[in-house]
Amino acid sequence: MFTGKRKFKKFEPKIWLSSPTMHGLEIEYIKVAYKTNWMSTVGANINEIEKMLCNKIGCKYAVALSAGTASLHMAVKLAGVKFGQKVFSSDLTFDATANPIVYEGGVPIFIDTEYDTWNMDPVALEKAFEIYKDVKVVVVAHLYGTPGKIDEIIAVCEKHHAMIIEDAAESLGATYKGRQTGAFGLYNCISFNGNKIITGSAGGMLLTDNKEVADKVRKWATQSRENAPWYQHEELGYNYRMSNVIAGVVRGQIPYLEEHIAQKRAIYERYKDGFKDLPVTMNPYDVKNSKPNFWLSCLLINKEAMCKQVRGEQEALYISEQGKSCPTEILETLAKYNVEGRPIWKPMHMQPIYRMNGFVTREGNGRAKTNAYIADGVVGQDGKPLDISMDIFQRGLCLPSDNKMTVEQQDRIIEVIRSCFE
Numbered sequence: 116m117f118t119g120k121r122k123f124k125k126f127e128p129k130i131w132l133s134s135p136t137m138h139g140l141e142i143e144y145i146k147v148a149y150k151t152n153w154m155s156t157v158g159a160n161i162n163e164i165e166k167m168l169c170n171k172i173g174c175k176y177a178v179a180l181s182a183g184t185a186s187l188h189m190a191v192k193l194a195g196v197k198f199g200q201k202v203f204s205s206d207l208t209f210d211a212t213a214n215p216i217v218y219e220g221g222v223p224i225f226i227d228t229e230y231d232t233w234n235m236d237p238v239a240l241e242k243a244f245e246i247y248k249d250v251k252v253v254v255v256a257h258l259y260g261t262p263g264k265i266d267e268i269i270a271v272c273e274k275h276h277a278m279i280i281e282d283a284a285e286s287l288g289a290t291y292k293g294r295q296t297g298a299f300g301l302y303n304c305i306s307f308n309g310n311k312i313i314t315g316s317a318g319g320m321l322l323t324d325n326k327e328v329a330d331k332v333r334k335w336a337t338q339s340r341e342n343a344p345w346y347q348h349e350e351l352g353y354n355y356r357m358s359n360v361i362a363g364v365v366r367g368q369i370p371y372l373e374e375h376i377a378q379k380r381a382i383y384e385r386y387k388d389g390f391k392d393l394p395v396t397m398n399p400y401d402v403k404n405s406k407p408n409f410w411l412s413c414l415l416i417n418k419e420a421m422c423k424q425v426r427g428e429q430e431a432l433y434i435s436e437q438g439k440s441c442p443t444e445i446l447e448t449l450a451k452y453n454v455e456g457r458p459i460w461k462p463m464h465m466q467p468i469y470r471m472n473g474f475v476t477r478e479g480n481g482r483a484k485t486n487a488y489i490a491d492g493v494v495g496q497d498g499k500p501l502d503i504s505m506d507i508f509q510r511g512l513c514l515p516s517d518n519k520m521t522v523e524q525q526d527r528i529i530e531v532i533r534s535c536f537e
């Protein structure tokens with residue numbers, strides 16, 4: 116499909132979307148675990164990172180777990196979600212936000228997105244409470260490290276007596292009105308997956324201000340062993356605790372969190388500057404109230420500058436056009452030069468696995484509209500009144516945001532992307 120608007124030199128080695136950035140300290144803490152033989156889910160690295168994260172985020176208790184997804188699962192279980200119970204969830208997010216609802220037998224209802232931060236729309240959330248009056252739990256993500264409209268979402272949830280589970284997996288270190296994300300919900304989750312702003316290669320954490328809650332999660336996460344001389348079990352358990360070796364990597368990364376954020380911010384600003392005369396915008400944030408961690412820089416192509424693009428369930432087609440482009444063309448062009456970009460996370464309400472679940476936009480039930488467009492095969496064409504999640508998915512993409520990318524490399528990437536609009 117590539118029509119070769121301009122030719123560039125291939126990048127060697129490959130430029131990644133967001134790869135782990137190690138500093139040397141990590142291996143030292145791994146060695147301590149090895150030498151002291153705490154090669155287990157108990158040890159000093161675990162205790163230390165739990166304290167460090169409490170201090171950083173401003174919560175009382177942190178429980179280190181094997182993954183962010185495990186922490187979300189524990190949060191949904193803590194919320195007491197029962198079989199068949201409906202739970203509101205962000206729509207434009209990674210599916211680990213919603214899957215844990217289903218692990219507990221709950222039914223996610225997806226809430227449309229707003230254009231100001233690309234997160235859960237508080238207006239659509241209010242609408243959802245009108246339709247589903249008995250919902251008591253809301254799972255809110257901060258996409259790409261940008262805090263959502265937290266005050267508004269809290270106000271809606273308080274009005275309807277619903278609790279918030281915060282999915283801060285992508286937003287570690289981001290603040291809203293001076294407060295860290297991961298400190299706003301009743302149960303909060305972070306992740307140390309390999310592509311996140313800091314990493315343990317894997318891992319996650321549940322954050323809370325309630326000691327009983329923290330103790331309960333520690334117990335559940337270690338197979339729910341009772342305090343008895345033998346293996347005694349009164350409730351269902353999980354093997355979700357973090358390894359002390361993994362915790363060593365996290366421990367070595369924590370001192371570099373702010374440095375990573377500064378690098379990611381510089382990447383975002385350079386893109387923004389490099390694209391200022393193109394018909395595009397960057398992923399936006401509330402400049403007055405929030406400081407994102409700038410985990411991923413993203414681009415949104417103006418409607419009038421979109422060439423024709425059609426996406427099926429597994430593949431995408433587009434027709435190249437002078438002066439216009441589309442996410443598929445840009446991603447294919449980047450790939451051609453050995454650079455990794457990625458489509459915007461495909462909204463949950465568009466995922467086949469969640470096709471039967473509710474989806475609420477500002478206007479109310481967003482399902483009728485969605486299904487009609489998918490059936491048409493004309494999703495996202497100009498002039499169609501799309502829901503906002505789908506619109507951002509159609510016109511947006513994630514740019515290479517690796518903090519090891521040099522200024523020179525990024526300048527060349529900017530040129531490659533600019534060439535797509537020639």
Ligand SMILES: *Cc1c(COP(=O)(O)O)cnc(C)c1O
Pocket residue numbers: 182183184185208209211212256282284285305306307308317318319
């Ligand atoms: C990465 C991620 C998770 C899950 O974290 P893991 O540690 O990979 O299990 C959850 N939610 C969002 C939004 C994420 O990006």
